[in-house]
Amino acid sequence: MNRVAGIHRIALQVGNLDQVSRFYRDLWGMELVRADAQEHQFRSHGVAEPDLVFHAGPKAGLEYLALAVRSAADLDAILARVEKAGHKGLIAERSDREATLRDPDGNLVKLVVAPKAGLVREVAEPAQGPRKIGHIVLWTPQREVMEKFYALLGLGVSDRTARGMSFMRCNTDHHSVAFVDSKGKTGLQHIAFDVGTLDGVMHQKARLEAGGVPCVWGLGRHGPGNNLFTYYLDPAKTCIEFYGELEQIPDGEIPPEPRYWGPEHKGDQWGLAGPPPAAFTGEAH
Ligand SMILES: [Fe+2]
Known part of the structure; x- marks a missing residue:
């Protein structure tokens, strides 16, 4: 099946562009590849193109999620599937290389032809910063509806949890997009950055803590x-994760039988990290 290949880029709007940009450059460890008064573009160390973009603006939060597709033919096939399912009106813009849609929650989703999607270079550990953006988690009051829409883009459900999450994948990563139940809130819950192994996760943790950025949840191991996992907050209070050792699922196994994690699973298999803090669960907002 033609499907998206992974996260291509995430764009966020922030109130204080300079402050946020300094954080991602000096502490989070990404490469600032382009900057002007309105837009700063960052690149993780293992990918070909900028994968995190900040725009100055009053509406803090997710501006768009861009998912990579490998070819124009894949883009055509995915859009045909979306239209056939009755979502024709959601396709706001369309060119040969890119299409813009709105998901059922109203999030802007771009599909971008990017043949070099994913990791294109080895990053020696311990790296300063992420190899790639691995996944995004979105709040949603209609998780089933969102699952169905993202399935049209080619994502399959890996796991669901009693705590109200669905994890979806489109490549060998266990999840690239996930959803968490809300009473009405939509948009970004967290962005997760791949740093390889346990060593990578711990090096980043030490580096950030030395820079005055505390880990707000973790170290733990998700179910x-x-x-x-280790979670932090950026200066805009966006929840961000450095993770390692994500389960890999061979490509041919899409779709497998989704697993279900019951209420006994609290988020950390070890029982070391404790429950997620308010900054993560959203109770602070
Ligand atoms: Fe995560």
Whole structure:
């Protein structure tokens, strides 16, 4: 099946562009590849193109999620599937290389032809900063509806949890997009950056803490995805994760039988990290 290949780029709007940009350059460890008064573009160390973009603006939060597709033919096939399912009106813009849609929650989703999607270079550990953006998690009051829409883009459900999450994948990563139940809130819950192994996760943690950025949840090991996790807040209070050792699922196994994690699973397999803090669960907002 033609499907998206992974996260191509995430764009966020922020009130204080310079402050946020300094954080991602000097502390989070990404490469600032382009900057003007309105837009700063960052690149993780293992990918070909900028994968995180900030725009100055009053509406803080997710501006768009861009998902990579490998070819124009894949783009055509995915859009045909979306239209056939009755979502024709959602396709706001269209060119040969890119299409813009709105998902059922109203999030802007771009599909971008990017043949070099994913990791294109080895990053020696310990790296200063991420190899790539691995996944995004979105709040949603209609998780089933969102699952169905993203399935049209070619994502398959890996796992669901009693705590109200669905994890979806489109490449060998256990999840690239996930959803978490809300009472009405939509948009970004967190962005997760791949730093390889346990060593990578711990080096980043030490580096950030030395820079005055505390880890707000972790170190732990999640159930779904089995990844090592550490969470932080950027200056805009956006929740961001450095993770390692995410479960890899061979491409041919899409779609497998989704697993279900019952209420006994609290988020950390070890029982070391404790429950997620308010900054993560959204109770602070
Ligand atoms: Fe995550």
